[in-house]
Amino acid sequence: MKYRGALQVSNPIYEKVIDRSWVEQELANLQPFSQIRLKLFKLENKARYPYSVLEEVLAWTNEQFSLTQKLCQLVAESNSFIESGEEASRVGQLARARLIEDWENQAASEHLKAIRSRLLNNQQCQPFRLLKLYRQILRLEEVRVNEMPEQAELLDLGLIVEDCNSLKVANRIYEEVFSRSWVERELTRLHLADLKLESFQLEEKASYPYSVLEEVLAWTNERVFLTQTLCQLIAESDSFIEAGEEARRVEQLVRQCLIEDWENQAASEHLKAIRSRLLNNQQCQPFRLLKLYRQILRLEEVKVNGTPEQVELLNLGLITNDRGSLKVANRIYEEVFSRSWVERELTRLHLADLKLESFQLEEKASYPYSVLEEVLAWTNEQVFLTQTLCQLIAESDSFIEAGKEARRIEQLVRQCLIANWENRAAGEHLKAIWQRLLASKNCGPFRLLKLYRQILRLGEVRVNGTLEQVELLNLGLITNDRGSLKVANRIYEEVFSRSWVESELAKFVRTSISETPNPAQTENISSIAPHKKTDKKPTKKALRRILSFGAIAGVALIGFNLFFEHREAKLFQQGNELLNQGEYKGAIAKYDEILASDGNYYQAWTNRGYALAGLRDYNKMLDSCTTAAIVEPKAVYAWNCQGEALHNLKQYEQAIAAFNKAIAIEPDDPVFWINKSESLLGLKHSEEALATIEQAIEILEKIQQENGSNSMIREFSIAWSSKARALREEQRDEEALATYNRALEYSPDYFPARRGKGIVLQRLGRYKEAIEEFDRILNNPKQTSQDKAEAWFYKGLALCQLQQPPMALAAFQEALRLKPDYQEAEKAKMTCG
Structure with missing residues (x-):
C-alpha cells in the first residue's frame, strides 16, 4: 500500500517472511555468475547482505571482469565485516585506496598499465586524436556512435562503451584513473613532442620518433637539461631506431651514457652539482634532507607541507610536486641517487655523527673513516653487524695503523664473527636467520635453499618477484641491487656458504625421498x-x-x-x-x-x-x-x-x-x-x-x-623450431636452416618448422627449394585450411622472385580463396606483376 507518498511493505507478516535476506538470496540465485562470485570470494562471510556488496562492486566496475575479480578479492581479504548500510562506503573506500590512488602500484596496476600503454603507444590511430576523443567523452559531451577509427579503437580497448547509440566511459574506476587532469597532462606531453622533434631531428633517427620521445620523457620527466642531453645523444648516435626497439635503445643510451659511471658521463656536472648541494647543504642539515628523500624514494606518500627540507629538495630539482604529493623528479635521478646510495650516505653521516663518537673509533685508528669503510665492506651497512663489529674494534687492545685497516678488520671478522659463529658475538642474529630459512612458513625451505645456492653460484640473479625471492629479501639474506639479487653481505656469504647450503640441501633431499609416494600412485x-x-x-x-x-x-x-x-x-x-x-x-x-x-x-x-x-x-x-x-x-x-x-x-x-x-x-x-x-x-x-x-x-x-x-618427440620439434625462429630473427639464416632441419627430424609434418624452413630458403635465394617445402605442406591432407593459405602465399612470393607472375598470381588467389581476409596476399597480388 502507499503511505504518505512512500512505498512500504503491505503488512508486517510479509515483511517478516519475505525479509531482506530472502530477497538477497533470490537475487543471487537469479544471476548464476553472481552466485559464483559470492561463493568464490566467500562474500557471505564478509557482509550481512553480500549481494548488496556485489552490487556496489559492479557499480564501480560495470561488470569489467578483471576489475570485478580484483575488487571482490579485496573485499574478501579485508579484516572487517560489512554491516547493513555500509556497503557503498566500504566498497568505495576499498576501490579508492586499493585500486585508484597510486594505481600504478596497486592491485589492478598491470590491467590499467596495459590500457595506458595501448592508448599512448597506439599503432592504429594517433594517440593525440584518441586522447582528444576520450577527453570529449569525459567532459560528458554527447558523442554519437559513428564509424570513426578512433571510436572503434577506444571501444576495442574497453575504455569506453556504447550506451543507447552514445559513448560513455566504461566504468567509474577507469574514469578516476584516466581522469580529465591525466588526459590534459598527456596531451601536453604530446604537444611537447612536436616542439622537441624539430630541434633534434629525431624523425631522421627512428621509425616512430614520437615513441622515442615518449621513452625519453619516461626517463627525464621533461627535466629540460636531461631531456636535451638525451635527445642530443640520440641525434649523435650512428644507428637508426627501428619500430619496437624504442624502449630498449633509449634505456641502453640512458644507462651507458648517463647512469653507469655517471661521474664521467654526459650529465656528470649536472648530477655532481645536485649531489654536492645535497650533501653539503647550507640551508638544512644533509641528514634530514636524505631522510626526507629516502621517505619519498620508498613511495611513501609525502604531502606537501612547506618544511625547509621540502622547499630545499624542490629547489634542488631532485623532487617534484605532483598534485600535492612529493615524488622523485625523474627515473634518472631515481637510479643515480638510488635507495642504496641514500642508505649508504645516511649510514656514513649517521656513523660519522653518532657511532664514531659512541664507539670512539677515532681513538682506535689513525684514519677512523678508512676503518669504517672496511667495516661496511664486510657488513654492507647491515645495522646489527655494523654495530657489533664497531664494538669489537672499540674493545680491542691494539691500535690500527694507516694501511693496516683491511687486514685488521678481516682478522676481527673471521676470529670473532665467522669462526665457530654459533658461539660468537653475532651468534643469536645468525641463528635467527638460519632458523627462519629452514622453517619458512611462506615457501618450501628446499626451494629457498636452491634459489640461494643459485645466487651464490652466479653472483646475481635477476628480480622476477617469485615467492622465494620475496622471502629471502624479507629475511635480509639477499638484497636487490638495481634489479639483481645478491647476497646481502660478505659475512652472510661466508657463514651461509656454498658448502653449508649443499650440506643442508642433502639433509632435506634425504628427508624428501623418504616421504615420496610410490611411483605407481603418481599421476600420468x-x-x-x-x-x-x-x-x-x-x-x-x-x-x-x-x-x-x-x-x-x-x-x-x-x-x-x-x-x-x-x-x-x-x-x-x-x-x-x-x-x-x-x-x-x-x-x-x-x-x-x-x-x-x-x-x-x-x-x-x-x-x-x-x-x-x-x-x-x-x-x-x-x-x-x-x-x-x-x-x-x-x-x-x-x-x-x-x-x-x-x-x-x-x-x-x-x-x-x-x-x-x-x-x-x-x-x-x-x-x-x-x-x-x-x-x-x-x-x-x-x-x-x-x-x-x-x-x-x-x-x-x-x-x-x-x-x-x-x-619427447613433439616437444623437441617445437623447441628446435622456436630456436630456429630466434636464429632467423638474428639474421643467422644458415644456422636457422640447420635448426629447422633438426626440428623436422623429430616431426616431419610439423607446420611451423616446415614453413620456417621454406622462408629461410627464400631469404637465402634458394627459391626452388623453398617452393618444394611449401608443396610438401600443400600435399599433406592433415594440414588445416589456414596453414595451406599461408603455404600458398609464401609459394607465390617465391614464384614472384623466379619471375613467374602468372603462377605467382594463381598462388595468391588460392591463398585468398582459403582465407578471404588475407591482406598480405591481396597486397602481393598488386605488387607482383
Missing part, C-alpha cells in the same frame, strides 16, 4: 588423467605433452581428482573429452555447470580457459585463467594458461611474467621455457629468447636420457 597427465589438488609435479616418466593454441605452445589438460564429488568429477571428465574433440562450446558449458556449484574448482577455470583459446577468445581465456590463479596461486597450469592468453593478446611482457610464475613453481618443465621464448620473440628480444629456448632443450635432453629416445 600425458592426456586427460587424475589431477591432484596440490598441483603436484608428476614423475618425469609422466611428463605432459605440448598442445598448440594460437601461436604458442600449451600444456596438456589438467585431470580431475578422483576424490571429488562424483557428479563434478563426471562433468569435468565430460568437459575434458569435449575439449580434446574440439567441441569447445560444449566443454565450456560443462565447466560452467561445475563452477555454478563450486566456484573454487580451479581446474575447471583453467580448462575453461583452454576451451576459450580454441574459440580464439583470448580476453575471456585470460579472465578464466586469472580466476584459477586467484583460487589456487600455486596452480602451475593456471599461470601458463594466463601466459598463453596474454601472448595471443600481444601483451608479451605480462605473458613473460606469467610464464616466470609457472617456471618458479616447476622450473624443470620445458613447456614453460618454450612458451617464454615465444613471448620474448614477440618483443624482438631474440638473444634472450635463444638463451631461454636453450634452457628448454637442455631440460628435454635430460628427460630423454631418463625416459628413452621417443619420449
Whole structure:
C-alpha cells in the first residue's frame, strides 16, 4: 500500500517472511555468475547482505571482469565485516585506496598499465586524436556512435562503451584513473613532442620518433637539461631506431651514457652539482634532507607541507610536486641517487655523527673513516653487524695503523664473527636467520635453499618477484641491487656458504625421498588423467605433452581428482573429452555447470580457459585463467594458461611474467621455457629468447636420457623450431636452416618448422627449394585450411622472385580463396606483376 507518498511493505507478516535476506538470496540465485562470485570470494562471510556488496562492486566496475575479480578479492581479504548500510562506503573506500590512488602500484596496476600503454603507444590511430576523443567523452559531451577509427579503437580497448547509440566511459574506476587532469597532462606531453622533434631531428633517427620521445620523457620527466642531453645523444648516435626497439635503445643510451659511471658521463656536472648541494647543504642539515628523500624514494606518500627540507629538495630539482604529493623528479635521478646510495650516505653521516663518537673509533685508528669503510665492506651497512663489529674494534687492545685497516678488520671478522659463529658475538642474529630459512612458513625451505645456492653460484640473479625471492629479501639474506639479487653481505656469504647450503640441501633431499609416494600412485597427465589438488609435479616418466593454441605452445589438460564429488568429477571428465574433440562450446558449458556449484574448482577455470583459446577468445581465456590463479596461486597450469592468453593478446611482457610464475613453481618443465621464448620473440628480444629456448632443450635432453629416445618427440620439434625462429630473427639464416632441419627430424609434418624452413630458403635465394617445402605442406591432407593459405602465399612470393607472375598470381588467389581476409596476399597480388 502507499503511505504518505512512500512505498512500504503491505503488512508486517510479509515483511517478516519475505525479509531482506530472502530477497538477497533470490537475487543471487537469479544471476548464476553472481552466485559464483559470492561463493568464490566467500562474500557471505564478509557482509550481512553480500549481494548488496556485489552490487556496489559492479557499480564501480560495470561488470569489467578483471576489475570485478580484483575488487571482490579485496573485499574478501579485508579484516572487517560489512554491516547493513555500509556497503557503498566500504566498497568505495576499498576501490579508492586499493585500486585508484597510486594505481600504478596497486592491485589492478598491470590491467590499467596495459590500457595506458595501448592508448599512448597506439599503432592504429594517433594517440593525440584518441586522447582528444576520450577527453570529449569525459567532459560528458554527447558523442554519437559513428564509424570513426578512433571510436572503434577506444571501444576495442574497453575504455569506453556504447550506451543507447552514445559513448560513455566504461566504468567509474577507469574514469578516476584516466581522469580529465591525466588526459590534459598527456596531451601536453604530446604537444611537447612536436616542439622537441624539430630541434633534434629525431624523425631522421627512428621509425616512430614520437615513441622515442615518449621513452625519453619516461626517463627525464621533461627535466629540460636531461631531456636535451638525451635527445642530443640520440641525434649523435650512428644507428637508426627501428619500430619496437624504442624502449630498449633509449634505456641502453640512458644507462651507458648517463647512469653507469655517471661521474664521467654526459650529465656528470649536472648530477655532481645536485649531489654536492645535497650533501653539503647550507640551508638544512644533509641528514634530514636524505631522510626526507629516502621517505619519498620508498613511495611513501609525502604531502606537501612547506618544511625547509621540502622547499630545499624542490629547489634542488631532485623532487617534484605532483598534485600535492612529493615524488622523485625523474627515473634518472631515481637510479643515480638510488635507495642504496641514500642508505649508504645516511649510514656514513649517521656513523660519522653518532657511532664514531659512541664507539670512539677515532681513538682506535689513525684514519677512523678508512676503518669504517672496511667495516661496511664486510657488513654492507647491515645495522646489527655494523654495530657489533664497531664494538669489537672499540674493545680491542691494539691500535690500527694507516694501511693496516683491511687486514685488521678481516682478522676481527673471521676470529670473532665467522669462526665457530654459533658461539660468537653475532651468534643469536645468525641463528635467527638460519632458523627462519629452514622453517619458512611462506615457501618450501628446499626451494629457498636452491634459489640461494643459485645466487651464490652466479653472483646475481635477476628480480622476477617469485615467492622465494620475496622471502629471502624479507629475511635480509639477499638484497636487490638495481634489479639483481645478491647476497646481502660478505659475512652472510661466508657463514651461509656454498658448502653449508649443499650440506643442508642433502639433509632435506634425504628427508624428501623418504616421504615420496610410490611411483605407481603418481599421476600420468600425458592426456586427460587424475589431477591432484596440490598441483603436484608428476614423475618425469609422466611428463605432459605440448598442445598448440594460437601461436604458442600449451600444456596438456589438467585431470580431475578422483576424490571429488562424483557428479563434478563426471562433468569435468565430460568437459575434458569435449575439449580434446574440439567441441569447445560444449566443454565450456560443462565447466560452467561445475563452477555454478563450486566456484573454487580451479581446474575447471583453467580448462575453461583452454576451451576459450580454441574459440580464439583470448580476453575471456585470460579472465578464466586469472580466476584459477586467484583460487589456487600455486596452480602451475593456471599461470601458463594466463601466459598463453596474454601472448595471443600481444601483451608479451605480462605473458613473460606469467610464464616466470609457472617456471618458479616447476622450473624443470620445458613447456614453460618454450612458451617464454615465444613471448620474448614477440618483443624482438631474440638473444634472450635463444638463451631461454636453450634452457628448454637442455631440460628435454635430460628427460630423454631418463625416459628413452621417443619420449619427447613433439616437444623437441617445437623447441628446435622456436630456436630456429630466434636464429632467423638474428639474421643467422644458415644456422636457422640447420635448426629447422633438426626440428623436422623429430616431426616431419610439423607446420611451423616446415614453413620456417621454406622462408629461410627464400631469404637465402634458394627459391626452388623453398617452393618444394611449401608443396610438401600443400600435399599433406592433415594440414588445416589456414596453414595451406599461408603455404600458398609464401609459394607465390617465391614464384614472384623466379619471375613467374602468372603462377605467382594463381598462388595468391588460392591463398585468398582459403582465407578471404588475407591482406598480405591481396597486397602481393598488386605488387607482383
